[in-house]
Amino acid sequence: MAAKKxxxxxxxxxxxxxxxxxxxxxxxxxxxxxxQLYGMGLIGGFCHxxxxxxxxxxxxxxxxxxxxxxxxxxxxxxxxxxxxMDPNGxxxxxxxxEGGYSKGKGGSMHMFSKEKHFYGGHxxxxxxxxxxxGLAFADKYLENGRVTFTxxxxxxxxxxxxxxTFNMAALWKLPVIFVIENNQYAMGTSQVRSTSSPDIYTxxxxxxxxxxxxxxxxxxxxxxxxxxxxxxxxxxxGPYILEVKTxxxxxxxxxxxxxxxxxxxxxxxREERDPIENIRSMLxxxxxxxxxxxxxxxxxxxxxxxxxxxxxxxxPEPALEELWTDIYx
Amino acid sequence: MxxxxxxxxxxxxxxEGKLAKWLVKEGDTVASGDVIAEIETDKATMExxxxxxGVVGKILIAEGTENVKVNTAIAIMVExxxxxxxxxxxxxxxxxxxxxxxxxxxxxxxxVAPKVDTTPDWPEGTEIKQQTVREALRxxxxxxxxxxxxxxxxxxxxxxxxxxxxxxxxxxxxxxxKRIIDTPITEHGFAGxxxxxxxxxxxxxxxxxxxxxxxxxxxxxxxxxxxxxxxSGGQMGAPMVFRGPNGAAARVxxxxxxxxxxxxxxxxxxxxxxxxxxxxxxxxLKTAIRDNNPVIFLENEILYGRSFDVPVMDxxxxxxxxxxxxxxxxxxxxxxxxIGMTYALEAADKLAADGISAEVIDLRTLRPxxxxxxxxxxxxxxxxxxxxxxxxxxSIGNHLSAVIMERAFDYLDAPVLNCTGKDVPMxxxxxxxxxxxxxxxxxxxxxxxxxYR
Numbered sequence: 001m002a003a004k005k006x007x008x009x010x011x012x013x014x015x016x017x018x019x020x021x022x023x024x025x026x027x028x029x030x031x032x033x034x035x036q037l038y039g040m041g042l043i044g045g046f047c048h049x050x051x052x053x054x055x056x057x058x059x060x061x062x063x064x065x066x067x068x069x070x071x072x073x074x075x076x077x078x079x080x081x082x083x084x085m086d087p088n089g090x091x092x093x094x095x096x097x098e099g100g101y102s103k104g105k106g107g108s109m110h111m112f113s114k115e116k117h118f119y120g121g122h123x124x125x126x127x128x129x130x131x132x133x134g135l136a137f138a139d140k141y142l143e144n145g146r147v148t149f150t151x152x153x154x155x156x157x158x159x160x161x162x163x164x165t166f167n168m169a170a171l172w173k174l175p176v177i178f179v180i181e182n183n184q185y186a187m188g189t190s191q192v193r194s195t196s197s198p199d200i201y202t203x204x205x206x207x208x209x210x211x212x213x214x215x216x217x218x219x220x221x222x223x224x225x226x227x228x229x230x231x232x233x234x235x236x237x238g239p240y241i242l243e244v245k246t247x248x249x250x251x252x253x254x255x256x257x258x259x260x261x262x263x264x265x266x267x268x269x270r271e272e273r274d275p276i277e278n279i280r281s282m283l284x285x286x287x288x289x290x291x292x293x294x295x296x297x298x299x300x301x302x303x304x305x306x307x308x309x310x311x312x313x314x315x316p317e318p319a320l321e322e323l324w325t326d327i328y329x
Numbered sequence: 330m331x332x333x334x335x336x337x338x339x340x341x342x343x344x345e346g347k348l349a350k351w352l353v354k355e356g357d358t359v360a361s362g363d364v365i366a367e368i369e370t371d372k373a374t375m376e377x378x379x380x381x382x383g384v385v386g387k388i389l390i391a392e393g394t395e396n397v398k399v400n401t402a403i404a405i406m407v408e409x410x411x412x413x414x415x416x417x418x419x420x421x422x423x424x425x426x427x428x429x430x431x432x433x434x435x436x437x438x439x440x441v442a443p444k445v446d447t448t449p450d451w452p453e454g455t456e457i458k459q460q461t462v463r464e465a466l467r468x469x470x471x472x473x474x475x476x477x478x479x480x481x482x483x484x485x486x487x488x489x490x491x492x493x494x495x496x497x498x499x500x501x502x503x504x505x506x507k508r509i510i511d512t513p514i515t516e517h518g519f520a521g522x523x524x525x526x527x528x529x530x531x532x533x534x535x536x537x538x539x540x541x542x543x544x545x546x547x548x549x550x551x552x553x554x555x556x557x558x559x560x561s562g563g564q565m566g567a568p569m570v571f572r573g574p575n576g577a578a579a580r581v582x583x584x585x586x587x588x589x590x591x592x593x594x595x596x597x598x599x600x601x602x603x604x605x606x607x608x609x610x611x612x613x614l615k616t617a618i619r620d621n622n623p624v625i626f627l628e629n630e631i632l633y634g635r636s637f638d639v640p641v642m643d644x645x646x647x648x649x650x651x652x653x654x655x656x657x658x659x660x661x662x663x664x665x666x667x668i669g670m671t672y673a674l675e676a677a678d679k680l681a682a683d684g685i686s687a688e689v690i691d692l693r694t695l696r697p698x699x700x701x702x703x704x705x706x707x708x709x710x711x712x713x714x715x716x717x718x719x720x721x722x723x724s725i726g727n728h729l730s731a732v733i734m735e736r737a738f739d740y741l742d743a744p745v746l747n748c749t750g751k752d753v754p755m756x757x758x759x760x761x762x763x764x765x766x767x768x769x770x771x772x773x774x775x776x777x778x779x780x781y782r
Binding site for chain 2: 038100113131139259325328
């Protein structure tokens with residue numbers, strides 16, 4: 001990982017650290033549960049887990065303000081939980097039930113929340129990039145001071161529409177933060193085998209868009225970089241690129257045997273760089289929390305996740321009439 | 330508490346698999362995330378990780394066992410010191426609830442002529458002026474932009490150049506660069522940006538210099554704009570218009586001469602409009618801009634300069650899904666839309682001279698389609714010819730033929746015939762191009778076939 005080191009002594013309170021710990025842990029436990037429900041056949045189709053990448057969304061959400069927008073790809077469960085969407089509604093969408101955010105009609109890859117300004121959940125790699133710039137276009141048009149976080153992966157970064165969007169976003173000074181979640185693998189193809197230069201953030205330079213690499217395994221580093229990007233966008237200076245170097249522990253989707261990398265590589269990352277363990281040890285060594293405090297958080301999260309799984313099982317399948325609704329407004 | 334470990338589904342299609350290898354044995358302590366077994370699915374050999382921490386109490390399915398059904402208990406995990414025997418016998422895999430049958434296809438409507446809305450597009454006595462399709466389109470956009478500040482126009486050369494085909498002439502002067510926006514030549518990108526802005530409450534009009542170039546943007550038109558309302562369970566959609574010239578112009582070759590009517594008409598979530606006259610261009614474009622859904626608005630370069638009657642009204646709109654009967658007749662129904670109407674109406678004139686009375690219907694919108702007006706007419710004339718410029722395979726005419734067969738089979742005195750463009754890429758040579766398109770004479774000849782003259 002060639003990412004920049006985080007700020008040497010971040011000025012962060014114990015409460016903040018605990019909040020990040022709780023939010024990242026919620027995503028991790030939720031995703032583990034989703035994997036389990038997939039294994040039981042309760043979740044169908046494609047299911048892309050976010051395990052390992054938790055610090056990215058939690059750090060950036062900490063840098064956002066109420067009313068800011070976010071949009072991402074099909075690996076979207078973490079983003080929804082981080083922006084405050086209800087775990088019950090997310091899990092019930094995964095199981096295709098009436099109580100899901102899209103009434104069961106969207107699935108793992110297609111969820112939205114107008115209330116939380118979450119604009120999906122898009123299944124075509126990189127389609128969310130111009131869509132995200134379009135959200136920012138609307139904010140600029142309406143002069144409402146909002147910014148949009150547009151997330152995409154290192155794989156999507158090779159799609160042509162990303163550069164069409166960079167050009168227009170820079171030309172029109174759109175308040176959009178392009179967050180490249182570089183987890184190093186585009187499905188099964190490593191970055192080395194697919195991407196001509198190692199630092200994707202430098203590609204913005206051709207359009208005059210500033211960018212930087214960020215240690216995506218450190219929630220504090222992500223938050224700090226996010227605040228800088230937000231300030232840039234909100235002040236009317238146009239787009240900003242954050243290439244967040246992260247890592248996904250699981251396969252691309254549930255049906256990926258992940259033979260393109262070694263077990264040792266994954267294990268090393270989990271043991272040495274895990275974003276949740278990182279905060280956990282900060283809390284303990286800094287004397288901000290005791291083992292018992294953290295156990296209480298673990299228990300609380302487990303209950304939330306178990307409740308979401310229970311809800312997702314008992315929520316009924318959508319009524320057959322739903323087949324024919326929401327086609328036209 | 331003892332927990333059963335169930336045979337996991339590890340791909341979207343997996344129903345059973347081979348428990349290839351156990352990587353743990355009874356009595357081993359495992360942590361969440363440890364690989365405990367290898368399982369062969371229909372696609373690959375997958376590593377199976379433990380979800381919970383604990384001790385492997387009992388292995389229920391030996392390694393090497395094939396055809397293990399998903400959700401069969403394969404092992405029992407216990408807490409340290411607990412016995413696996415406390416666990417009740419492994420339950421059989423739970424059967425998923427039977428899939429509810431899809432609703433039966435609606436029974437064919439009784440073959441009675443449907444009631445048709447025949448109210449005229451504008452009240453009798455309304456002042457009429459002559460206006461070109463080009464001017465009508467511009468007026469429609471200008472009127473809607475005055476009404477609603479969230480409406481904006483985006484596209485190549487729409488602002489300073491005043492429109493590649495001069496449709497947006499004068500709009501930059503009136504509305505300024507914030508709302509009349511020149512884009513780089515980047516259809517995929519700006520179609521996506523416009524769609525995103527529609528999710529967030531704006532009402533974009535996207536002009537494609539021609540619909541041939543919209544092929545670069547078709548993913549956003551279909552996957553992003555048309556499907557989001559459904560995928561979001563009704564929470565958000567894309568109220569917007571994609572418009573521009575469609576179909577053949579003159580001598581511009583294969584890549585610039587294609588009619589996309591049937592392509593877009595296939596997509597649920599889109600509305601598709603293809604006007605012929607200036608009044609329809611105006612009234613339908615105003616309706617399209619106000620519609621809360623993505624609308625494909627297919628214009629025609631050859632029609633831009635043609636003049637038609639347009640009512641002088643403060644707010645003239647034409648509803649979607651209402652065909653217009655241009656000419657009443659009794660011997661045959663000719664159904665067309667867009668520039669096809671040129672051939673249909675010319676043919677009707679020629680046929681009248683031969684004593685054949687043709688009823689000519691302009692569909693005007695292709696999604697929704699006004700089936701009732703077509704069916705009622707066919708029940709009266711008992712014959713039908715469709716006319717369109719697009720390719721013959723899976724054409725709008727093919728679809729209408731099927732609907733007429735379903736709803737008015739007993740009324741037909743001849744097969745429904747489709748006049749379409751030829752099944753070839755558009756050639757450049759003048760004589761070949763003419764031959765590739767439909768002609769009035771072909772329509773006349775086709776009508777004579779179904780009327781047995």
